[in-house]
Amino acid sequence: MTEFWHSRQVPHLESRRSCRENTCYRPHTHDRFSIGLVDSGTTVFSGAAGDPIRLAAGDVILIPAGHVHACNPDEGHWEYQMIQADQDWIAALLPPPAAHLLAGIKVYRQPQIYRWFTAINNTLFTDAAPSGIESGFRTGLHECASVEPAHQLVTCSDQELLARLDPVLRRLRQDESNPPLAELAELAGMGRYQLIRAMKRLTGFAPLAWRQNERVTASRRMLREGRALAETAHALGFVDQSHFHRVFRAHVATSPGTYRG
Structure with a gap:
């Protein structure tokens, strides 16, 4: 079971509640700041760096x-539960001492933090135009910033490597079909396997997996705006709606239609 909350009145926020029993997510990213809450059971979290972490x-x-x-x-x-917010909006709520919350993945095991964000999410699901949300987020984030996380994961921020791979990333974004790996490697002045290793170090993805993730992220933005499924699939270069459905579900663990609502 999965349910989503969206509001045209609060476009910088969205949320979901889900229950799962089987592996459902490929490695992926979001274009928003995410706050995940484990309500019951256990799950294994993996990032681009560090060992997997068991969450409870x-x-x-x-x-x-x-x-x-x-x-x-x-x-x-x-x-x-997973609450997502535009990162610029989150950043505006943080005083300078709390800016480190944007620097990497962090896990907290303080009951008061879980209760606070659960209360915020309950408000979202019971009020189409929730009031007091900004102050609620500010308080919860300040609470996180005041304690040591149980785990931290920091990803690569190699600006020299980013500059070298920029032509590859632009080609992956712009091409209507998957560009050949040999051509991408030539753009970066690397061998094919060297490019794959460099992409994984910088982004956590192999080149074509990065492209697929970017398309799913773009599709979520379009669906939140109310765009039709067929229009979204066509605009992003998917072969057909069935292909779009399969790729979307592999990243989001639900169908495009359910996500759009």
């Missing part, structure tokens, strides 16, 4: 935009 009921995980991750059930039934 009451854990809260903060994932800044652009950080590769996947989270799948460990054993049995797993229930969770």
Whole structure:
């Protein structure tokens, strides 16, 4: 079961509640700041760096935009919540001492943090135009900033490598079909396997997996805006709606139609 909350009156926020029993997520990123809450069961979280982390009921995980991750059930039934917000909006709520919350993935195991964000999410699902949300987020984030996380994951921020791979990323974004790996490697002045290793170091993805993730991220933005499924699939270069459906479900663990609502 999965349910989503969206509001045209509060476009910078969205949320979901889900329960899962099987592996459902490929590694992926979000273009928004994510706050995950584990309600019951256990799950294994993996990022682009570091060892997998087992999360249990009451854990809260903060994932800044652009950080590769996947989270799948460990054993049995797993229930969770995921609140997502535009990262610029989140950044505006943080005083300078709390800016480190945007620097990497963090896991918290303080009951009060879980209760606070659960209360915020309950407000979202019961009020189409929730009031007091900004102050609620500010308080919850300040609480996170005041304690040490149980785990932290920091991804690569190699600006020299980013500059070298920029032509590759632009080609992957712009081409209507998957560009040949040999041509991408030539753009970066690398061998094919060297390019794959460099892309994984910088982004957490191999080149074509990065392209697929970018298309799913773009499709979520379009669906939130109310665009039709067929229009979205065509605009992003999917072969047909069936192909779009399969790729979207692999990243979001639900269908495009359910996500759009």
